[in-house]
Every structure is written in C-alpha cells, then in structure tokens.
Amino acid sequence: MLFRKFRLQKDNKEKDDSASLPPSSSVPPSQSWTHQVFPSFRGEDVRRDFLSHIQKEFQRKGITPFNDNEIKRGESISPELVLAIRGSRIALILLSRNYASSSWCLDELAEIIKCREEFGQTVMVVFYKVDPSDIKKLTGDFGSVFRKTCAGKTNEGTRRWIQALAKVATLAGYVSNNWFVLMIFHLLFLEFPKGYEAVMIEKIATDISNKLNKSTPSRDFDELVGMGAHMERIELLLCLDSDEVRMIGIWGPSGIGKTTIARFLFNQFSDSFELSAFMENIKELMYRKPVCSDDYSAKLHLQNQFMSQIINHMDVEVPHLGVVENRLNDKKVLIVLDNVDQSMQLDAIAKETRWFGHGSRIIITTQDQQLLKAHGINHIYKVDYPSTHEACQIFCMSAVGKKFPKDEFQELALEVTNLLEKSLISIEEGWIKMHNLLELLGREIVRHEHESIREPGKRQFLVDARDICEVLTDDTYLVELNMRHNKLVKLWEGNLSLGNLKWMNLFHSKNLKELPDFSTATNLQTLILCGCSSLVELPYSIGSANNLQKLHLCRCTSLVELPASIGNLHKLQNVTLKGCSKLEVVPTNINLILDVKKYKNRENRGLCSKAEI
Template sequence: MASSSSVSCSCLYDVFLSFRGDDVRKGFLSHVVKEFKSKGISPFIDNEMERGKSVGPALEKAIRQSRVAIVLLSRNYASSSWCLDELVEIMKCREEDKQRVITIFYQVDPSDVRHQGGDFGKAFEKTCVEKTENVKQAWRQALKEVAGIAGYASSNWESEADLINDLATNIMGVLALTPSHDFHDFVGIEDRVTEMKTMLSLQKKDVKVIGIWGPAGIGKTTAARVLYDQVSPEFQFSTFLENIKGCFKRSFGNDHQLKLRFQEKLLSQIFNQKDIVVRHLGGAPQKLNDQKVLVVLDEVDSWWQLEEVANRAWFGRGSMVIITTEDRKLLKALGLEANQIYKMKFPTTDEALQILCLYAFGQKFPNYDFETLAWEVTELAGNLPLGLRVMGSYLRGMSKKEWIDALPSLRSSLDSEIESTLKLSYNVLSNKEKSLFLHIACFFAGFKVDRVKSILEKSDLNVNHGLQTLAYRSLIYRENGYVEMHSLLQQMGKEIVCRQSVEPRKRQFLTKATEISDFFDENTKLFFFNIPSSVSFVF
C-alpha cells in the first residue's frame, strides 16, 4: 500500500475532475475550472483524451497523480460506462493511496446515487445492459461509497457562484496540508514565521496587521512569503504585492494618479482580473470592505503606500495585512504597537554557516578541509542572508586554492548584487543623513552614542534626528549605548567615499592606510600649513 507521502511526491496535478460532459461541461464545470485556475489550482480534465471501451493506463495514471479527486455527480453521470469505470478507479485510489475525494451532487439526490434510484438509477440500469455481474457489482459498490462521502449538494446553495467559491477555498486548504518544499533551504525561517503567527493570533481586532521590519537582505520577503503560503488557504481572496518601492516610484505632484494605479494593481491581483479600472480613491474600499482578504505589502518605503491600503476599514472582518519594510517609522506612523512589529532577526552563527554551505556546497556543512575558509566567509558576510547567498553562490564549485585566492577580493569590495540591494536604503536619505551615514561607516561604527554626538555637535548634520532616522531605516542599530553598523554597510559606505574622486585628496574621507600614507608623503612640507579643509582621516 502506497503511503500518502509517496503519492504527494509523484503528483502532477492538484485536482482530477470526474464528470458527465453533456450535463455540466458548458455551464457549471466551466465556472469551476475558471475559479480553480484563478486560485492557482491545476486541474486535470479528460476532455481531449480519446475515450475507448474502458479506462486506459493513461487515465489511471492521471487519477493517481492527482492530489485530490472531485466527483461531479449529475443526473446522467451513470449513463456513461466511462464515468463509472473512472469512479471505480478513483475509489480504489482512495483506498490504496489515501487520496482525498470530494463529492458534488449537482441537481441529483445523494440517496439516488447510493441506491441507484430515480432518474439516476434509470440511467444506471441502461448502462448495465450486457455488462458482466462483476462489472455491475464494482459500479454499485463505487456509487455506494462515493455517496457516503460528505460533499456539496447544489440544492443546499442559493448561488452556484458561492458553492464554487467555497469549493475552491476548500481545495486550497486541502492542498496546503501537503508541506511545501519551496523554502526548505531557508535555514531558521520556520522559527521566525512561527513567532509572527503567534503575534497575529494574539490580536483581537477584526482586521489583523503585522509589520516585518529589518535591514535589506535579512530575509523579510522570504519570511513574508512563507507566512503567506501557510495562511492564505484560510482566506477567500489573497495577494502578495512584491517590491512596492521598486514598482511604484513616486513622481512629484502626481500622488493621486499613483494611488489609483496602486489600487488597480491591488484589485487586479486579488480578483485575478486584468484591466480593472479605478476612477476614484474610494473604488478599492467599495470592492473589499465586505471581503475576507489577505494582503502582503512587500518592501514599503513611503507613507502614501500605507495611508490608503493599510486602513483597516478597507477590508472585511477576519482580513489580514502583512507589511515588510526597512523603515520602522512607517509602521509607527500607521499606529502599530510594539507587539505588532516583528523585528527580523539575523541568523545565528551556526545558521549562517549552514546558509553559506547550502549555496557553496549544496549541503548544510562544509566539504572536507573547507571548514576554516567557510567560517571566514561567513564572518565576512556578517551573517546577512543576502551576503551569504551571494558569496556562497560565487564560490560554488571552486577549489580550496581558488577560495583562498578569492578572499582578498571579498574582503575589499562588495558584490554588485549585494551593493545594489543595500544601497536602496541609502539612496532615499537626505543629503545630511547620507553624510552622517558615511561618517559612521568610515569613523564611528562601534563608538558610544554620546561620543558620536559630542564629536559632531558643532556640525550641521542634526545628529540626534539623523541617528534616529538611520536607526528607523535599519542602517544602524544601537546596542548597550553604542552605535553599531553591519559590516557590509560599512564596506558600502567606504566604497561610496572612494568613488567620490579618483584622486584620494578630493574625497570626503581617506579610509585606506596606503592613501593616508601617500597623502602625508606628498604633503610633508605643507602638511601643517595647507591641509585641505574637506579631508578627514581614519586611523
């Protein structure tokens, strides 16, 4: 007997649909299929399969390679020997492979199916003509069993649309019972998602909201995606709006049009309809305020993206909104309390090594004789998942000597993918905030907060506000009274300064010992009389 886990491993389809085409194909079934596809459910339908005298190996395989079988029992279902043979195979698969079977009694009484009575029974008797007793007995037994499975009776529903929607939601829940392996390699992510779900479960409001906050590259989007995949089957409608800050860039003086476009995108994805037009800002609330929906707003970086869509009045009772951002101030402005904001945690040292090894070696531990090198690269990445992934992928397949040769480059310069991701947060800062960031990256990381304030008190950098802004945007953090910055952000800051000019003396800071030494050598005689006022030194 095959186990349910073995079946799920070989499944090609989400759902197998057994039906009598003449009864339902152009009407009810077409709406079912449309709803399934809109929710990402992959159905197998034997419309184009050549029908012979019996269910062939290809169809038997399709039934067994489907995670759920839906038997759509209509008035003339039993008039087809093909349907009855199909049903026998489905019930056999239910018994042997523990396949989930869902029944729909469409304009037919379940008792007529069980006992082969009424018009259903008459159709069955005609089909039984000239059949062997063994075949007839197998059909009767299959009909008796399938009639005993609790399912959907169309007579109990005022609207077929409601029946179909409930069926699709039910199927999504059933499919979610099979563990997803999409995030199997994301070390430690499940523990973090469990903590987020606990935060949500403690909220008593009709619409639950949680913010996921942390620096670029730490895994906020991944965690939100795992959480989304786990809870989305509970919702009638759901959508994951990715990279909002990249897709909806604000243009001065055109906020209204941007908000309309944002609402159109949101509604199009929630209802899986193209070309939805929103003509006024009340359009989305009108369509959503009586719906239970799940919305993920990924990578939010501006208040306008939240002031409309994160209004709880937009959504129906039981809805949930998940927001990821690098800017904690936005979450506070939204009114979220501390127990509604999840601070994304860095991986532990052991988890960081496992992440690196997955990308470098395809396993959670280093290859023989690579352990010391793997630990060194892990430290260079500062336990940042993005850095671990990029560095691990870069080193994959290299020999030990090639690793050693690559280390100086990894120490001295940032990979372009890492830099472009980290720099997004830097680019939105004001000029004074950027200057303060560079001061900390080049000078003051690891200094006491009071010491930094004291040194820069006579500058025009507005240090108190600037430090708060950098902390909100996850560019620095304060720990035990010290200003700390991630090592990759420090490296980025120093590289920004280096690119200010090819001539070191024209840069804001000198950070490399060789450049400082050269500067002194070239200016020994003039040093005490003519130091450029724009130059600072790091020793």
C-alpha cells in the same frame, strides 16, 4: 535549522462495508501519488465522443489519467483498481444515463466517496446528459437503470451505492444540459466559436490542471536556514484563529530576510483566504510612476496596481481612493506589502483595518519601525541577525548550494560571514551586493555636505526627490542627465525645456516605454539607450536634436523602427544597433557612420552598412 511543512494524515483504519469489495490499502502520502486523475465512467455512454475528446485535452495540457485497459473486468472491482483510486490526486466521475447499469462503476463511485471522506481526495463530477436530481432521488431513466442493477444484490451492497449516489449528487459539478442552454444563448445574442461540449471539456481540463498545480507540495522553502524558529514566533503574532482584522509588521535591516519570511507565510496560508496578494518591493514600484507626480496621483497608481493583482484583473481602473474599501470590506484577504518605506504607501492600500473583511491579515515588511508605529501597528516582529553558524550556512547555500563548504573553502566562508554580520555586504537572489545601509550612509553624507547650498541645481549630487523635480523643471540646470538602471516607465509628465541638455544616459532602463519630447534638445550630443528593452520606438521629435553625434541603441530588443526624422541629424557620427532583434524599418535617408566590426550579428550588419542602405 530547516523548517519543513508536514501534513498530518488521518490514521487509516478501514471499515469495509461491502463483502464483495477488496480491503482498501492505506492512504498514500502526498508525495507518492501514483496517478494524477482517475476517471470513472460508463464506456457505452461517453467513450466514443466525450471521453475521447477530454483525453485529447488532457494530453494537450500534460495531464495523465489512469488507464484501466489492462484490467480484466468482473462483477466487482479488483484490488488493483482500488489502489489506483486511492493513489490518484483527483477522481473525475462522469455520471451518465447508463452509469448505474454497471455494478463495477457503482463500486468505483463508493470507493471514491470513501476516499473523499477519509483523506480529502479531490472529487470532480460531470453530469453528462442527466439531471443531478435524478441521481439524488433515483428517478427518471437513471433511477430505472439503477433498480435493474440492484436486482439480486444484497441490501448492504445496495445501501452503500445509494449513499454514494446521494452524496455525489450534492457536489457542485459540470452539468452538460446547462452548457447546452449557454450555447443557445450565445448563438442568439453573441458569437460562440465552439460547440458547448468542447467549451465544457476545455473548462474541465483547465480546472483539473489548476487543482493539480495547487495540490503539488511546495519545495521552494525546504532549504531555508532558521525558518522554523521564525515561524514559531511570528505565528503567535498572526493569531490566525481570531476573526479580527490584524496588521503585522516585519521589521529589520536590508538583506536580513524580511521578504523571504513574508513570502514563506504567504505560501503557507494564502489558500485559507478568499483573496490574496503579494505586493513585492513597493519602494521600487514607486519608481515606476511618472517623476514629479503628486501624492494623490502616486496613491492612485499604487491602489491600481494592488487591485489589479488581488482581483486578477490587469485592466482595472481605480478612479478614487475608496475603491479598496468598497471592494474588500466583506472579503477575508491576506495581503503582503513588501519593502514599504513611506506612510503614503500604507495609506493608499491599507489605511485602516475596516477596509477589509473579518479574519483578514495584512503583513508589512519595512526597515522603518517608526513607520509601523505611526500607522498604529503594534504587532511587530523584529528579524534578528542570524548566528555565526546560521550565517555561514546561508552564505554556503547561496554560493555552492550546500550548507557546509569543502575544507579548502571554510576559511573563505567564515571571512564572508564576518562581513555579512558587520552589514558591509548582503546576499540577494544569489548575488553578493554592497549593503543598503552603506547606500543610506552615502545619502546622509551628501545631504549633510550640501545643507549650505540652498539651490539644488548648484549641488554636485541630488538624492531628494523634491530637489530632483525642481532641477528637472528648470532647464537652466539640466546639462547632463544620468539615470542608468532606473525603473521608470516614463521620465516625466508633459514637456520640459531641454535647451541646455548635452548628454543623456538611460542605460538599462528596462521598464522605459516612452521618451520625452526632444523638440527643444538642440544641444544634445549623446543619447545612450542601450538595454532599454521595453522601448518600441523613438519619438519623431528626435530629428530636432540637430547636434546629436552619438546614438546608442544596442539591445533595445523591442525597437521596431527608426523615425524618418533621424535623417535630419547630419552631425550623427556613431549609431549602435547590436541586439536590436526586432528592428525592421530604417529610413533610407539616414547617414550612418558605423564601425561594422562591432556587429557580430549578420542580420544587424545589414542594417548598419551605409553602402547597403
């Protein structure tokens, strides 16, 4: 069963307050807006400068405003113009000194306010060289112009204009006079590279662009199978009408759909909260902290990542673990903590409900029900396995983009579905993968088989983080290091003795930015760094690895230069540089023995030819 979000719209029974205006048409549904922005303005005040500049900024940001050049103007607005107003996502009103000199503009304004009240049209106001209080009280030059326009008009029409002006004057808008004062301040004390109108126009266009993005209905979850049934049950646990702070657990095995459900909830409800954050795959995020860091450092690392996301400030510094409570205890927040596997992770980000403001909701997805209960979370939603019919639909959507396969593939689809039900495989982001439960089973087998071997360094496999740390800090054991596809930014803090290390494989460690000190790695023979796309440079200490024979750097797409110390590696026999697209500096004293046939890229071929170097 597919779950789709429908918007209820009010029954649009118009009551036309002005005989001079054409009857309004029905409200268009959200998916059939005909225009992005409807600008209402008095041409003689703004067309030459302000309007032309804001139209250029609209064009630069891909915003298409309604253009009324083809409409013949008269005493009152035409039915075509009414349809344009009601078919626009956003109405932009440019109130200027002579705006009220046009009954056409005043009729547009009244219709816009009507649309705002009846179906929530977004209205943005610019007070261009006028004071909002003059608009509301009809004083100053604006009031004088308005009274002239009202001469000879009916009381009913005039009353409608007055009410519309009083309402629009109370809306928060862009006041050009305030931006002028801001410019003077910057000229006196700071540097202001643009004129005040240019800065204000850029701000208006950016805000409109963001509002258009947010008002676009999401289609991301339209094809999800069985989401409607999940939502009916989990919304009872959320209890969004309550002001209490509530933590909700979403529990189930790997690959069952916990993250998808949480993301759907976040997409549906995040706009109802002051602040929101979706912390994706916290278990994996933990791998990006330095190896062997203590629990306190790990908590600081997590809280720093969380605060950066929820306040949208990437350079935030978290000096202690009280920052979340201090900053968010008066804020209504929606937080999703995805794939939590340690209580320490909850302690770092959401230890207690009093850390957050009234009405906050914290959603935790996990495979460990006991972890939720230990944290005092009693509102737990168990994600059950889909029925055979639903499982087949899920597989077909991932495989062929349709719910049901062609006749010749029905048997295959059912066989795969059978494996899904037995938890032998899972589907993640369109890929069929070995199920996480098999991985966990393998870990348990390794632990059981090595219980009798007390020294971690003498075991064939290591799966426990503490055992790995013990081995890494004792150079007696470290001969080969195979950490392919790891998520670390840095392998470890400080320097380790690498005297016995002979082979290091860090293949496809995409987040790795810093390599360890190789000063003591005098027996290292092979170093594999292919696919380390975040690595910018090799440490100068690489020159101390005087037994290095193979250095594989292919697809290190951020690597800019090789250190001059590589010239000391006289035993180096093979270096691969294919795909190092940013590599600019190669030491002149390097002694490369390369298989030129491997390099299809002509630019890199120049780097790899010993004769040319």
